[in-house]
Amino acid sequence: xxxxxxxxxxxxxxxxxxxxxxxxxxxxxxxxxxxxxxxxxxxxxxxxxxxxxxxxxxxxxxxxxxxxxxxxxxxxxxxxxxxxxxxxxxxxxxxxxxxxxxxxxxxxxxxxxxxxxxxxxxxxxxxxxxxxxxxxxxxxxxxxxxxxxxxxxxxxxxxxxxxxxxxxxxxxxxxxxxxxxxxxxxxxxxxxxxxxxxxxxxxxxxxxxxxxxxxxxxxxxxxxxxxxxxxxxxxxxxxxxxxxxxxxxxxxxxxxxxxxxxxxxxxxxxxxxxxxxxxxxxxxxxxxxxxxxxxxxxxxxxxxxxxxxxxxxxxxxxxxxxxxxxxxxxxxxxxxxxxxxxxxxxxxxxxxxxxxxxxxxxxxxxxxxxxxxxxxxxxxxxxxxxxxxxxxxxxxxxxxxxxxxxxxxxxxxxxxxxxxxxxxxxxxxxxxxxxxxxxxxxxxxxxxxxxxxxxxxxxxxxxxxxxxxxxxxxxxxxxxxxxxxxxxxxxxxxxxxxxxxxxxxxxxxxxxxxxxxxxxxxxxxxxxxxxxxxxxxxxxxxxxxxxxxxxxxxxxxxxxxxxxxxxxxxxxxxxxxxxxxxxxxxxxxxxxxxxxxxxxxxxxxxxxxxxxxxxxxxxxxxxxxxxxxxxxxxxxxxxxxxxxxxxxxxxxxxxxxxxxxxxxxxxxxxxxxxxxxxxxxxx
Numbered sequence: 001x002x003x004x005x006x007x008x009x010x011x012x013x014x015x016x017x018x019x020x021x022x023x024x025x026x027x028x029x030x031x032x033x034x035x036x037x038x039x040x041x042x043x044x045x046x047x048x049x050x051x052x053x054x055x056x057x058x059x060x061x062x063x064x065x066x067x068x069x070x071x072x073x074x075x076x077x078x079x080x081x082x083x084x085x086x087x088x089x090x091x092x093x094x095x096x097x098x099x100x101x102x103x104x105x106x107x108x109x110x111x112x113x114x115x116x117x118x119x120x121x122x123x124x125x126x127x128x129x130x131x132x133x134x135x136x137x138x139x140x141x142x143x144x145x146x147x148x149x150x151x152x153x154x155x156x157x158x159x160x161x162x163x164x165x166x167x168x169x170x171x172x173x174x175x176x177x178x179x180x181x182x183x184x185x186x187x188x189x190x191x192x193x194x195x196x197x198x199x200x201x202x203x204x205x206x207x208x209x210x211x212x213x214x215x216x217x218x219x220x221x222x223x224x225x226x227x228x229x230x231x232x233x234x235x236x237x238x239x240x241x242x243x244x245x246x247x248x249x250x251x252x253x254x255x256x257x258x259x260x261x262x263x264x265x266x267x268x269x270x271x272x273x274x275x276x277x278x279x280x281x282x283x284x285x286x287x288x289x290x291x292x293x294x295x296x297x298x299x300x301x302x303x304x305x306x307x308x309x310x311x312x313x314x315x316x317x318x319x320x321x322x323x324x325x326x327x328x329x330x331x332x333x334x335x336x337x338x339x340x341x342x343x344x345x346x347x348x349x350x351x352x353x354x355x356x357x358x359x360x361x362x363x364x365x366x367x368x369x370x371x372x373x374x375x376x377x378x379x380x381x382x383x384x385x386x387x388x389x390x391x392x393x394x395x396x397x398x399x400x401x402x403x404x405x406x407x408x409x410x411x412x413x414x415x416x417x418x419x420x421x422x423x424x425x426x427x428x429x430x431x432x433x434x435x436x437x438x439x440x441x442x443x444x445x446x447x448x449x450x451x452x453x454x455x456x457x458x459x460x461x462x463x464x465x466x467x468x469x470x471x472x473x474x475x476x477x478x479x480x481x482x483x484x485x486x487x488x489x490x491x492x493x494x495x496x497x498x499x500x501x502x503x504x505x506x507x508x509x510x511x512x513x514x515x516x517x518x519x520x521x522x523x524x525x526x527x528x529x530x531x532x533x534x535x536x537x538x539x540x541x542x543x544x545x546x547x548x549x550x551x552x553x554x555x556x557x558x559x560x561x562x563x564x565x566x567x568x569x570x571x572x573x574x575x576x577x578x579x580x581x582x583x584x585x586x587x588x589x590x591x592x593x594x595x596x597x598x599x600x601x602x603x604x605x606x607x608x609x610x611x612x613x614x615x616x617x618x619x620x621x622x623x624x625x626x627x628x629x630x631x632x633x634x635x636x637x638x639x640x641x642x643x644x645x646x647x648x649x650x651x652x653x654x655x656x657x658x659x660x661x662x663x664x665x666x667x668x669x670x671x672x673x674x675x676x677x678x679x680x681x682x683x
Contacts, residue, residue, distance in 0.1 A: 042389045043148045045157035047305045048089065048101075051141065055095045081161055084221045086273055087138075089158040095142040100126065100159035102274060102312045103135040107152030114152070121146060127275065129282045132319065134312055136275040155310050160302040160349075162265065162272035164200060164232040164448055178536050179460070179500035188503060190255025190459035193466070195240050195295045196288070197452070198280050199233030200266035202226070203417035206234060207438050208242040208251060209260070214291060216262035217283055219276040229268035231420025235444050236299045237262070238415035240452035240459070246439050251413055254456025254499065257463075261291055266300060268421060274302055274313050281316040288325060294462050296320060297455040298329040299448035301348025307388040307398050314353035321355040322570050326462070326470045328455040329353075330447035331360045331403040332380030333662040335491075342377070344490055345385040347402045352384035354550055354572040357458070357474050358402045361409025361450040362484070362496050365669045368537045373484060375491045376410045378662045379403075379447055382490040400574070401489050401548050404474065405481045407457075407497040409450030410667050416442035428665070446662050457499045464506040467513065472567045475547050476505050479560055480534075483544045489553065495544045500534040505560065515568040520592035523563045532557075550574025558594025565590035 042049070081088040089099040114135070115125050123139025136159065139147060148156045180186050194214060204213040204226040216225030228234040241260045242253030263280040266272040277300075284296065298317075308314040317327050332348035351358040361376040382402040387395050416423060416430070418437040422444070423430045433441040454477065461473050468476070478494035480501030508524045532543040546555040549566075554576060566576045576590045577597075 041391050043153065043155055044144070045155070045306050045310065046387065046389070047303075048144065048156060048158050051089060051091050051158075052144065054091050055141065081271070083161075083267060083271060083273055083276075086159065086275070088161055088273060089141055093141070096122075096140045098122065098138045099141055100273065100275060101137050101139060101144065101147075102157050102159055102278070103137055103147070103153055104155040104157075104310075104312060104315075105133045105135065105152055106154035114150075117150065118147065123147065127279065129278055131282055131285045132278065132312070132316055134278060136278070157274075157306060157310070157312060159273050159275045160305075162274060162277060162300045162302050164230070164266055164270040164300050178534060179503045182500060182504055184507065185464070185503055188460050188463050189257030190241065190456065190463055191257035192292050193255065193294045193459040193462040194259045194261060194292045195237075195255065195297055195452075195455055195459055196261040196263055196284060196291075196293045197233055197237045197240070197297050197299075198263045198265050198277060199228075199236050199297075199299055200230035200268075200270055201228035201233045201264040201417070202237045202260060202262040203228045203234045203415075203420075204262075205438050206238070206415045206417065207245045208238045208253075208415040209234065210243060210245070212237075212241050212243060212256075212259050214259040214261050216264065217280070218264040219279045219283075220264055220267050220272065222264075222267070224264060225262060228417035229419075229421060230266060230270045231417045231422040231442065232266065232270055232299070232444075232448065233262070233264070234417040234420075235414040235442060236297065236448060236452045239412060239449060240297060240456040242415060246415075246441065247433060251415070251441060254453055255459035255463075258295075258456070258459045259292075261293055270421070272300065277313060278316055281320060284320060284325070285323065288323075294325060294466075295455050295458045296325050296327045297452050298327065298350065299446075299451045301330060301332050301351060304347055304349040304352045304384060304386040306349070307386050307396070308349075308353045308384070308400075310388055311349050311352070311386065313350045314356075317350045317353045318355050318572075321470045321572075324470060324569065326357065326455075326458045326473050327353075327355070328357045328359060328451050328458060330451040331358050333361075333378045333446050333448075335375075335379045335381055336377050340377075342381075344381045345383060346380045347382055347384045348380065349386065351380070351402060352386045352398060352400065354400060354574050355470070357454060357477065358404050358493070359409075359447055359451045359454045360403035360406040360492065361445070361447045362406040362492075363410040363667050363669055364408050366411070370482065370496070370536065370539055370541060373496060375406060375484065375487050376445070376667050378445070378667065379406070379409070379450075379491070400550050401553065402493065403447075404493040404548050405454070405478055405495060405497055406484075406492050407450040407453040409447055409453070410445045410669065411443050412445065412449045413441045413443055414449070416440045445665065445667070454497055457497055457502060460499060461502050461506045464503045465509050465511060467511045468506060468509065469567055469569050471569075471571065471573055472509065473506075475559065475567065475573060476502050476509075478547050479545055480505055480532075480543045482541045483546075489548065493548050494546050494553070498534060498536065498541055498543065500536060501532075501541070501543055504529065504534070509560075513563060513567075515570075517563045519563060519565050519590070521563045523561055528557060528560060547573055549576050552577055552597055554591070554595050554597060556594055556596045558592060562592045562594060564592060564595070 080093045086100045121143035125135055126138050127136040218224050237260045240253050241255050241258045243256050244252035265276040265280050320327050329351045331351045334346035337343055361379040363374050363376040365372050384398045384400040384402050387397045389395050413431050429442045431441040431443050458473055480498045481495035482498050483495035484492050510525055533540050546553050566573050
C-alpha cells in the first residue's frame with residue numbers, strides 16, 4: 001500500500017458538492033447563442049455566461065430589450081457599481097448599457113481593426129495592456145456574444161469589483177526578533193528588497209512610513225499618490241515595512257529597511273476594479289527593476305469565479321512571478337457564514353493562483369507564545385472552487401490546497417492614515433496611540449493584515465539570499481512553517497510563519513544555482529540544523545518540512561538538501577505533480593529522490609473526509625489529525641448563493657458590511673498590546 005496517494009481530493013471533490021459584424025436584423029440573443037459550435041471551448045466567464053442567460057430568457061431582440069429598459073431598472077435589488085467612470089457588469093445594469101469587460105487575445109489583429117468592429121456594436125477599447133495581451137473594453141452586454149465570436153478573442157470576463165480583504169508585537173510573534181539573534185542575521189532588515197503594495201494608497205506623512213515611501217502611482221484616476229482616504233493601505237504597508245518610530249518601536253514592521261511603492265487600486269471606500277489592478281501589474285512589469293521591487297503585496301480580492309487558468313488577475317500574477325517577483329496575496333475573510341458556521345472553498349482571486357503565496361490569518365490571542373495560537377475563524381479556507389467548463393460541457397473545479405501558510409492577522413495595530421474612512425465609520429478601530437495624526441495607529445483584522453507580515457518576511461529572506469527564485473522563497477517559507485495542531489491544510493496550508501527559520505534556511509542555500517542546475521544537485525552550502533527547529537519566545541518551534549503543491553504536498557529533508565526542478569523560474573511548485581484520471585502522481589522529471597508525497601489513508605464516509613491523516617510532521621504534529629470536512633460546509637459549485645454572494649457582479653456585496661466588520665472587529669479574543677506613544681500600555 002506504500003505510495004497510495006493521500007489527498008486524492010481532486011477525485012473526491014470533482015463532482016459538484018463567427019466574425020464580428022453588424023448584427024443581422026432581427027436576430028435574438030438566443031439565436032446568437034445557439035450558433036456556437038458543439039464542443040467549442042467556452043469563451044465566456046461563468047458569471048458572465050449566467051448574466052447573458054438571464055438577459056435572453058425570453059429570447060428578446062435588441063429592440064425589445066431597449067423597450068423594456070424601464071422594466072429592467074425597476075427590478076434592481078442593489079445599485080449598479082460605478083467606479084470613477086467604470087460601470088461594472090451585473091444583472092442590475094441594463095444589457096444595452098455600456099459596461100467594462102476584460103478581453104484576452106489570442107491573435108494579432110491590429111488595434112484599429114478591433115476598434116472599428118467594436119464601434120459597430122456600440123463599444124470601444126478603453127485600455128490596452130500590451131505586456132499581458134489584454135484589452136479592457138466598454139461595450140453593451142447585449143453585444144458580448146458577438147464580440148467573443150471573433151477568432152482573435154480567447155476569453156471575455158467581467159471587469160469585477162475588488163475589495164480590501166482586509167521589538168514590536170508582530171516582530172516577536174513572527175520570529176523576527178529571534179532571527180536577529182541568529183549568527184550573521186543581525187543586519188537583515190529587508191534593505192534593497194522593496195515591496196510594492198497594491199491597495200487603497202499610503203499616507204506618506206505618517207512617521208511609520210516617511211522616507212520609506214519610494215514612489216506612488218494612482219490607478220483609480222484620482223491622482224492620489226501620497227494619501228489614503230480609505231485607511232487600509234497605510235496599515236498594510238506599516239505591517240510590512242514600518243519604521244520603529246512610534247511608541248518606542250512597538251509597531252515596527254517585518255522589513256523596516258525595505259522601501260515601499262504605493263500602487264493605488266482601491267478607492268476611498270475600499271473598492272476597485274480588476275482592470276485597475278491589471279494596470280498596476282502592467283506598470284510593475286516595466287518599472288520593478290529600477291525601483292528594486294522584489295515583493296508584491298495584494299491585500300484585496302475578487303470573487304474566484306474563473307479557473308486560475310482563465311482568470312486575468314491570476315494570469316497577471318503568474319507573469320510577475322515568472323520574471324522574478326514574489327507575490328503575496330490575502331486568502332480572504334470568508335471562513336464562516338453570517339451565522340458563524342465554518343465554511344470551506346472561499347479563497348478569493350488572485351489567492352487561487354498556484355504561483356502566488358496565499359496567506360491565511362492566525363489568531364495569536366494577544367500573547368507572544370505560540371501554544372495558544374489557532375486559525376482565525378474568518379480566515380478563508382480551501383480548496384479553491386474556481387472552475388471552467390471543458391469542451392464537453394463538464395464543469396471542472398481547480399480544487400487547489402490553499403492557503404499556503406498563515407501569519408498573525410487578528411487585531412493588529414498598525415499605522416492610521418489621517419481622517420480615514422475606516423476610523424470615521426468604525427471608531428473602535430482607532431487605537432488612540434497618539435494625539436498627533438502622524439503617529440496615531442489603528443486596530444484591524446483580516447488576511448489583509450496577515451499578507452503584509454509574510455511580504456515583509458519574504459523581503460528578509462531575499463536579503464539573506466538575493467539569488468532565490470520566487471518558487472524557492474515560497475518553498476522556504478512553507479518548509480520552515482510550524483503546523484498548528486488541530487487544523488487541516490485547507491485552514492493553515494503548511495503552517496504558521498517562522499521568520500527565524502526561513503532566514504536561517506535561506507542563508508544556507510547556495511548562491512550559484514541556475515535554471516539548468518541538475519535535478520538532485522546539492523542545494524545547501526552546509527547541513528541542515530539539527531533539530532530543524534527554532535526557539536521563538538522560549539518555545540521550540542519545529543519546521544513542518546512540507547511544501548504545498550496544488551492538490552497534495554511533498555515532505556522530507558530532500559526538499560531542501562537537493563535542487564528540485566520546480567524551483568526554477570517559469571514553473572510552479574505544483575508542477576512536481578501530474579494529474580491523471582483523478583489520481584495525483586509524482587512527476588519524476590521535476591522531483592529528485594528522497595522527496596515523499598503525502599501518504600497515509602484517505603477515508604470517506606458519513607463522518608467526513610480526513611486528508612493525509614497519520615502523516616507525521618513537525619515532531620509528531622499530525623496534519624489534519626481528526627479534522628473533518630464534516631465540521632464545515634464545502635461548496636459544491638464554486639458559488640455560495642444566498643449568503644452574501646451576488647453571482648454576476650463578481651464581488652461579495654451583500655456582506656460588504658460584514659467584511660468591513662472583520663477588518664474592524666476580528667475574532668473576539670484579546671488584542672496585541674496597545675502601547676501609547678509615551679510607552680505606556682493601554683488597558
